[in-house]
Structure formats: structure tokens, C-alpha cells
Amino acid sequence: MGSSGFSWKLKDHPKLPKGKTIAMVVLDGWGEAKPNQYNCIHVAETPTMDSLKNGAPEKWRLVKAHGKAVGLPTEDDMGNSEVGHNALGAGRIFAQGAKLVDIALETGKIYDGEGFKYIKPSFETGTLHLIGLLSDGGVHSRLDQLQLLLKGASQRGAKRIRVHILTDGRDVLDGSSVGFVQTLENDLAKLRENGIDAQIASGGGRMYVTMDRYENDWEVIKRGWDAQVLGEAPHKFKNAVEAVKKLREVPNSNDQYLPPFVIVDESGKAVGPIVDGDAVVTVNFRADRMVMAAKSLEYADFDKFDRVRVPKIRYAGMLQYDGELKLPSHYLVEPPEIERTSGEYLVNNGVRTFACSETVKFGHVTFFWNGNRSGYFNTDMEEYVEIPSDSGITFNVQPKMKALEIAEKARDAILGGKFDQVRVNLPNSDMVGHTGDIEATVVACKAADEAVKMILDAIEQVGGIYVVTADHGNAEDMVKRDKKGEPQLDKNGQIQILTSHTLEPVPIAIGGPGLAPGVRFRKDVPNGGLANVAATVMNLHGFEAPSDYETTLIEVADN
């Protein structure tokens, strides 16, 4: 025990034994909703997940995965992987980036912070560039926050502003990009009336330009760099609304994958490349899809692609995106301080941990799980395995993704006996759900269910315990609904496909031969959410959770 009185040592659980192998399975984007034709989980053959639900009512329940239960500003905020895995791993509810930025903007504290003070000297002679996702999805960014920042920065001396937009269609309806660009254009026009030279300078779809994650495909970042910094892109337009409309006319195009474009002036010159002396802010608050861009903007030594020209800029993130790398070093808002996560506690109490997913979700069960911290706590105790994702495809063409490979790795880790906790994320229902392809999403759900089966079979063999849950909803509802819950039709009478996450709760199931007799879900935590899972898992490892963790979902009945 240190002089502060703090100790990593967890108390023994009074009833539950140590030493059981636990499989911790997170199905990404797997919520619980009414059975109907737009519920791909219902439509798909999912015998394993069905048996967990129907087999043992005391060992299956729903938990909240959206809104305040995961630290988001309102109950209208859908869940997402960052807040979901943060809550699962940290066992407490932290006010998340979306909320922290809201508060910083409301109180004006954002302008007194180190980050804003750092970029401000550039306003005198340079341009302020804002790069980020343009929508009101609230997963990575929010339009109203961008609007407030534009206003606040211009009131505080920014005279020349360039916005580099990334169109969404993943957290909001496909096609909504046009409206968001129009809204932003109106705001910029107002700034221009007030003598501020403000314009959109470049753009592109979030999945094709800038917002890659976990080093899946650096070409995505390069496309962003070329458009935003160098002012070069295959498409040139005089106006961003026209750009988005025209690029959407190309067959099979969509907001998520629009190609990069730059806005040019009458002479064909890009209106806003980033040059020496400029200030740059990446306005997304969510970490995973900003880390790569932040590296390209911040690092002097960088070999992921040829940056051609590296301007001397003052760069700040909306938040600091990686607490371990301290990246970026300047930021406008302090990120949530997610410390003492369950992963760190368990490792410090002798629990050997294996974590695995494929690239597109790898950081979810490592980086997010550990409170937005990259790397290991203890290399002797942990092994994290990343299975390379297919890159350059949309996952509806490969809906099985790497589910089988992830399950095989988990199986081998369970059977190998070297680990006490084997943690995986199965990406299918989420990644394919985001494509809006209902048929493919059904295939995806089936593949995830088969992967769960393989992991549960291995747990059966070693006498272990399983915990199966999800981080938020997605595939269980693929249609935009009106207030009454009926499918909402567009002006052509067509249903509107929902590519985003949902507000639905997610299942959690426990079981396996190693589960002590009498263990069941408590009835007195009806509002339990993802943050209650960490204490639950600590109990199953034979420990009491720290007293400030959200309470456990389980009890041990005497029988």
C-alpha cells in the first residue's frame, strides 16, 4: 500500500472461487428489439444466442447501452463502441467526450484552456482550419459544437477560417450530408457578412477520407492529408453543396464513402490548403478515428505515407485522443480521466488476460476497454492479438468478416490454459449493419452466433465461465422509425434504411460449467447498464469490485 493508502489489491469474494477461465464476449452492435423483418438478429439463425436467452432466465437479462447510462449527454444519444467499451472496462460511468465538450462550450471554459491559448497566436496572420465529421450523430462529433466553436473562435480573433468536412451517413441517414453542408454554408455566409473570411475548403466521406482507425488503411489518412493540407484531390468544385450533390449522383455512391474533393476559386486554385503558420483543430471528440490523422498532423518522424509538404502548424485536438501516447499534445478539452479500469485491477491481482479482435475492432477490446490507453499494463500477464481485417471493402461483401478466426484464437487461448480471461469483440452485426445491407447483415449475425458457439464450446471443455454481451444496438433494427415506432417513408414512399446504432438495450448472459451453483442475476438492479458488467466479471474471477465501481449484476443464492 502506498502512502496515499491506495492499493491495487482486490478483496476476495466471500463466496466465489478464483481460477476459473472466463470468456468475455462482446458482440458489436447487437441489441434487443421487437422481432420483425428489419430485425436482422431475429431474422438470422442464431441458435446459440437464442439458447442463452431461452435456456436460463436467471442468467440472461438486458442492460442499458445508450444515453446517460454510458455517460452521454441525453437519453436520445445512441450508444457507441467508445462509450460502450469504456463503460464495460471501467465499471463506472464517466461523462464522455460529447458531454465534456458541451460543458466546455457552454461555460466558455474551452477558450481559457491550454489548447485554445496554444492555437490562438496563429489567428493573427494565419488561417484556422477545422477538420471533422459533419453531422449531428453525436458519436464522433456534433454539428452544434462545430457551430459554437466557429462563432467563439471568430469572436476571439480568427479572421480566416477553413472547414474541412467529412460526410457521415453512418451515424445519421445516408443522404443527410447535403442538408448538413447547407447549414454549415449558411453559418459561414453569416461569418463572411461580419468580415470573416470563412469557407469550406475540402471534403470527403468519413470511411474513405481521414477517419480510419487502428491503422487499418493509411491510404484513408493520405487522401485526407492530400485534400486538407496539400489542397489536392481528384474532384474540384467551386462550392461544397454542389460537390456533395454531384458526387452523390455517381451510382452506388453514399455519404460514408464520398471521394475526396477540394474547393477551388475562380482561377482553379484550392481555397484552403494548410500552410506554415496556420492553426489546425480536429473537432471530433471521439478518439479511435482521429488517432491516425493526429499522428500525421503532429509527428515530425512519420513514415506511413509521403506527406510531401509538412507545414509548421499549431495543432490541437478537440480532446486528447490517446492517454498513453499523449496524442495530440495540445487539445481544447480535457478527456474523461478513465483510470483504475478493471483490466488494470485484474492484471494487478494475477488475472492473465488475452484479448482479440480483427483490426477494425481491435482497439475496442484493448484501447477503449482500458480507458483510451494504448499498450499493455503488464506484458508478462497480457497478450493482445489482432487479426488483420480486409481493407478497402465494405463489409456487406464479406459479412462473415474474421469472426471464425477470432473465435479460433479465443478457443485456442481458452484451451491453452495460459489465460484466466479471454476477451473478444465480434464485429459482424455492427460493421455490416452500418452498410445498411439487410441481407448481408442477416448473414453477419449468423456468423457472429457461430463464433459465440465455438467459444462457449471451449469454455465447456475447460470447465470455465462465459459472459456474453454487446456494446450497443445496431443490427436489431435496420429501418428509420417514426415516433410511433412505424417504419418512416421518404418522399418516394420508400423505407429509410437505418445505418446507425440504436437506443436499444443489449443482452448479457452468464453461464458455463465453472459458474458456481446459485449464481444468478439480481432482481434489484433493474436499471443496470454496461458499467455494471465490470464488477460482475471481477466477482466471477473471485474478487470483490472496488467500492466506487457500479454495483455487480449477480448474487449467489444459498441452495
Ligand SMILES: O=C(O)[C@@H](CO)OP(=O)(O)O
Ligand atoms: O464506425 C464507427 O466509428 C462507429 C459509428 O460511427 O461505430 P462503433 O461505435 O461501433 O465503432
Ligand SMILES: [Mn+2]
Ligand atoms: Mn460498437
Ligand SMILES: [Mn+2]
Ligand atoms: Mn458501429
